[in-house]
Amino acid sequence: xxxxxxxxxxxxxxxxxxxxxxxxxxxxxxxxxxxxxxxxxxxxxxxxxxxxxxxxxxxxxxxxxxxxxxxxxxxxxxxxxxxxxxxxxxxxxxxxxxxxxxxxxxxxxxxxxxxxxxxxxxxxxxxxxxxxxxxxxxxxxxxxxxxxxxxxxxxxxxxxxxxxxxxxxxxxxxxxxxxxxxxxxxxxxxxxxxxxxxxxxxxxxxxxxxxxxxxxxxxxxxxxxxxxxxxxxxxxxxxxxxxxxxxxxxxxxxxxxxxxxxxxxxxxxxxxxxxxxxxxxxxxxxx
Numbered sequence: 224x225x226x227x228x229x230x231x232x233x234x235x236x237x238x239x240x241x242x243x244x245x246x247x248x249x250x251x252x253x254x255x256x257x258x259x260x261x262x263x264x265x266x267x268x269x270x271x272x273x274x275x276x277x278x279x280x281x282x283x284x285x286x287x288x289x290x291x292x293x294x295x296x297x298x299x300x301x302x303x304x305x306x307x308x309x310x311x312x313x314x315x316x317x318x319x320x321x322x323x324x325x326x327x328x329x330x331x332x333x334x335x336x337x338x339x340x341x342x343x344x345x346x347x348x349x350x351x352x353x354x355x356x357x358x359x360x361x362x363x364x365x366x367x368x369x370x371x372x373x374x375x376x377x378x379x380x381x382x383x384x385x386x387x388x389x390x391x392x393x394x395x396x397x398x399x400x401x402x403x404x405x406x407x408x409x410x411x412x413x414x415x416x417x418x419x420x421x422x423x424x425x426x427x428x429x430x431x432x433x434x435x436x437x438x439x440x441x442x443x444x445x446x447x448x449x450x451x452x453x454x455x456x457x458x459x460x461x462x463x464x465x466x467x468x469x470x471x472x473x474x475x476x477x478x479x480x481x482x483x484x485x486x487x488x489x490x491x492x493x494x495x496x497x498x499x500x501x502x503x504x505x506x507x508x509x510x
Contacts, residue, residue: 224370224371224374224376224451224481224482224483224488225487225488226366226370226483226484226487226488226489226490226491226492227487227491229369229370229373229374229491229492229495230491230492230494230495232373233369233492233495233496233498233499234274234277234278234495234498237278237280237495237498237499237502238277238278238279240502240506241278241279241280241502242279244502244505244506244509245279247509249505249509250280250281250308251280251281251310251311251501251502251504251505252280252281252282252283252306252308252309252310252311252501253271253275253280253281253282253283253309253310253311253312253313253337253497253498253501254282254283254284254285254303254306254309254311254312254313255268255271255272255282255283255284255285255312255313255315256284256285256286256287256296256299256300256303256312256313256314256315257284257285257286257287257315258286258287258288258289258291258296258314258315258318258319258322259287259288259289259291259319260289261317263455263457264315264317267315267494268284268315270494271313271494271497272284274494274495274497274498275498278498280498280501280502281308283303283306283308283309285299285302285303287299289319290319290321291319291322292321292322293321293322293323293326293327296314296318296322296327297326297327297330300314300327300330300331301330303335304330304331304332304335309335310335310501310504310505310508311335311336311337311359311500311501311504311505312331312335312337313337313338313497314327314328314331314338316390316391328340328341328342329341329342334504334507334508335504336359337359337362337497337500337501337504338359338361338362338391338497338500339359339360339361339362339365339395339500340361340390340391340395344357344359345361345395345398348360348395348398348399348402349398351402352401352402352403353402353403354403355404356399356402356404358500358503358504358507359500359503359504360395360399360496360500361391361392361395361396361399362391362493362494362496362497362500363391363392363395363396363432363453363489363492363493363496364392364395364396364399364400365399365496365499365500366489366492366493366495366496367392367396367430367451367453367483367489367492368396368399368400368405369492369496370451370483370488370489370492371428371449371451371481374481375481376428376449376481377427378400378405378406378407378428379405379406379407380406380407380408381407381408381427381428382407382408382410382425382426382427382428383400383407383408383409383410383426383427383428383429383430384410384412384422384423384425384426384428384429384430385397385400385409385410385411385412385430385432386412386413386419386423386429386430386431386432386433386438386439386454386470387412387413387431387432387433387434387453387454387470388411388413389432389434392430392432392453392454393411393413393430393432393433396430396432397409397411407428410422410425410426419438419443420442420443423439423443423444423445424443424444424445425445426445426448427445427448427449428448428449428450428451429443429444429448429449429450429451430450430451430453431450431451431452431453431454431469431470431471432453432454432470433454433470434454434455434456434470435454435456435470436456436458436468436469436470437468437469437470437471437472438454438470438471439452439470439471439472439475440472440474440475441472441474441475441477441478444475444478444479445478446478446480447479447480448478448479448480448481449479449480449481449482449483450471450475450479450481450482450483451483451488451489452469452470452471452482452483452484452485452488452489453469453470453485453489454469454470454485455467455468455469455485455486456468456469456470467485467486469484469485469486470485471484471485
């Protein structure tokens with residue numbers, strides 16, 4: 224499953240919606256708050272601003288030093304909460320250890336939370352399993368489901384093994400999958416799971432989001448299953464430079480019916496669905 228090509232198609236659709244809004248004099252604006260200069264976070268935030276430029280969304284950024292305090296970040300959050308030009312914004316995670324991530328995420332105005340991580344937005348997803356899906360939905364889970372939809376993965380009634388219960392991927396994905404619009408049966412695996420392979424082998428879909436390099440191997444996958452590699456680990460290469468390694472060993476390709484690699488799979492979809500969330504926030508506001 225080619226996340227890059229699918230994300231490109233979504234960006235074309237977003238660009239059309241942005242153009243329609245601009246014709247009405249409405250310009251969507253995405254804000255980003257980056258603390259420190261983690262290479263991965265820097266690359267990711269820069270890519271988000273390039274995406275915005277491609278589709279016609281205004282983008283604004285606040286960058287704070289590595290030693291920024293919780294109060295420093297909260298001040299930036301309040302600035303974007305109040306800024307009329309910013310219709311939605313994100314705080315790039317993870318934050319440095321001295322920052323209180325929960326307090327910072329909770330300070331984001333829920334209607335400007337285009338990452339879908341505010342407790343109110345997560346609660347809307349958790350509290351309702353029928354009717355229309357709430358919005359916004361966390362970008363990575365939304366990207367996973369959409370990537371599968373556009374490549375023929377049948378989520379309806381599927382047994383899905385979600386490995387990892389992180390704030391941005393595993394936990395909100397488990398909630399999303401059980402909504403009637405997706406209608407999957409979820410096996411939620413985590414650090415306390417005793418026999419991971421026993422669960423993955425019975426799954427129609429496996430989503431590996433644990434951040435443990437090559438955790439999932441070919442002998443753990445049911446033939447024909449769909450596999451999404453989401454977790455990322457940085458490993459030093461032979462040239463001394465770090466490289467990105469996913470949670471899924473590449474030998475899984477020989478067994479899986481569908482395979483979303485990492486990098487090149489869910490990552491571009493996460494960025495594309497962020498743009499969708501930005502546009503939807505404006506459309507909700509404007510009725």
